[in-house]
Amino acid sequence: MTLYLDRDRLVATMEEQATYGATEDGGLHRLALTEADREIRDWFVDQLRAADLSVRIDEFGNIFGRREGSDPDAPPVLLGSHLDSQPNGGIYDGALGVVAALEFVRTLNDEDIETTHPVEVVNWTNEEGSRFQPAMQGSGVWAGVHDITAERAKTDDDGSMLCEALDSIGYHGTAPAAPNTEYDAYLELHVEQGPKLAEASADVGVVTGIVGFTWGRVTFYGEADHSGPTPMHRRSDAFVAAADLITAIRRIPGTLGDQTVGTVGYVHAEPNSINVIPGEVTVTWGFRDPDDRIVEQAYQQVLTEAEHAAQREGVDYETEERMRASAVSFPDRPVDAVRQAAETLDTRSLELVSGAGHDATHLTSVCDTGMVFAVSEGGKSHSPSEFTSSDDCYEASNVLANAALRLRLKRQSEPGLQFS
Incomplete structure (x- = not known):
C-alpha cells in the first residue's frame, strides 16, 4: 500500500x-x-x-x-x-x-x-x-x-x-x-x-x-569609564576580552574535527554607548559534533579561552552552560x-x-x-x-x-x- x-x-x-x-x-x-x-x-x-x-x-x-x-x-x-x-x-x-x-x-x-x-x-x-x-x-x-x-x-x-x-x-x-x-x-x-x-x-x-551540542554564555566584568580621557593602559575593557573569546570560538572547531562547528550567536554590552568603555559584556557559545567526546573538548577549551581572555584584559568573568544534549x-x-x-x-x-x-x-x-x-x-x-x-x-x-x-x-x- x-x-x-x-x-x-x-x-x-x-x-x-x-x-x-x-x-x-x-x-x-x-x-x-x-x-x-x-x-x-x-x-x-x-x-x-x-x-x-x-x-x-x-x-x-x-x-x-x-x-x-x-x-x-x-x-x-x-x-x-x-x-x-x-x-x-x-x-x-x-x-x-x-x-x-x-x-x-x-x-x-x-x-x-x-x-x-x-x-x-x-x-x-x-x-x-x-x-x-x-x-x-x-x-x-x-x-x-x-x-x-x-x-x-x-x-x-x-x-x-x-x-x-x-x-x-x-x-x-x-x-x-x-x-x-x-x-x-x-x-x-x-x-x-x-x-x-x-x-x-x-x-x-x-x-x-x-549531533550533540553545548550552549552557554560567558559574562566579562570590566570597568565602565569615559572613552576619551581614560588612557589605554588604565582600561579594563570587557568587550576586548569578549572579542578575544569570540575569535577563539571561531578557531576551536578547526582543532577538533571536520564535523565540529562553533558559533557566537548573541552579544550584549553594557552600557552599550559609543562614548563609554564597556563595563559588562555577555557572549554565548554553541558547539556541535556527532561525537560527545569532542563536544566536551570544545566546552573545556572555551572555558580555558575565557579565562585567558579575562586575564589578558584584567577583568573578571563567569561562565554558565545553558544546555547540553548528547x-x-x-x-x-x-x-x-x-x-x-x-x-x-x-x-x-x-x-x-x-x-x-x-x-x-x-x-x-x-x-x-x-x-x-x-x-x-x-x-x-x-x-x-x-x-x-x-x-x-x-x-x-x-x-x-x-x-x-x-x-x-x-x-x-x-x-x-x-x-x-
Whole structure:
C-alpha cells in the first residue's frame, strides 16, 4: 500500500500557517508564547478538530491531536514538530513537520483508512529556545529530561516568566506533561537547514541521528569609564576580552574535527554607548559534533579561552552552560521505515546525521524515533531566505506518511496491506 497526500491542500496549508507572524520580507517572527504563537496555536487546534481528532493540551502547552485506531490498547504512533520560530526566521522550519503530520491524518480520513494503532499529531512548545532557554523545551519536559517546575520558572530577556507567558496566551493545559501511555514510535519531518541534500541532488534525507551540542554564555566584568580621557593602559575593557573569546570560538572547531562547528550567536554590552568603555559584556557559545567526546573538548577549551581572555584584559568573568544534549543514533526500525518508504516512492534519498537539534532528540528516550529531511535550497535556515520548494515539501511529506504506515499502523497480516 502506497499513500499519496493531497499536494494542493498541503501547499495551501503551508501558505496559510505562514500568515501568522509573517514579516514583510517573507519570513516569520513567531516566538514561543507570544501573541503570534497564540494565533497559530488557535489555528492548529481548529485544524485538528476539523480533522475529527481529539485535542489534548498538557501543562507545558504541548498540543496533541489523536486519531483512534481499531485497537484502543495499541501504543500510538506520534508525528509532528513545532510551530514557533526564530526571530525573523523562515516559514518552513518546524512548521512543515506539523503540516505534513496533519495532512497525513487528513488523507487517512479521505481514504477511509483504519489504522490498528492510534495516530497522534503534536506541536511541541518552544523548540527554538530563542525566547526561553533551553531549546527543545516542551519535548524535553514531556520526555522527562527536564523538570517542569524549573522550566516553568525560566525567564526571557525582559524578565517575563514562562509560566506567566503560557497563562497569558491561554495554553496552560490540564493534561500531565508526560506520556499518558506507551508510545510505539515518533517520526518528525523537518527541513534539513543545511546544504548536503541539495549538493548530493537528493530529494529527501534519511536521518540516522542527531549531533550533540553545548550552549552557554560567558559574562566579562570590566570597568565602565569615559572613552576619551581614560588612557589605554588604565582600561579594563570587557568587550576586548569578549572579542578575544569570540575569535577563539571561531578557531576551536578547526582543532577538533571536520564535523565540529562553533558559533557566537548573541552579544550584549553594557552600557552599550559609543562614548563609554564597556563595563559588562555577555557572549554565548554553541558547539556541535556527532561525537560527545569532542563536544566536551570544545566546552573545556572555551572555558580555558575565557579565562585567558579575562586575564589578558584584567577583568573578571563567569561562565554558565545553558544546555547540553548528547548525540543520538536512531534505531534501525524507524530508519528502515523511512529508507523503505523513499525506495517505494522512487525518491532519491541520502542518509545523514542532523547538524541541528530537534525534538526527536528527546523522544529517543520514550520510543523508537526517526526523522525525514526535506531539501533546504542553498542550505539556508533561521532567516527569511529559508526556502523549500513545494515539490520538495510534497516529496518529503509523502515519505513521512508512508514511513508511518510501515510502523505497525496496520497489522502486517491484514489482507490488502502489502509493501513493495
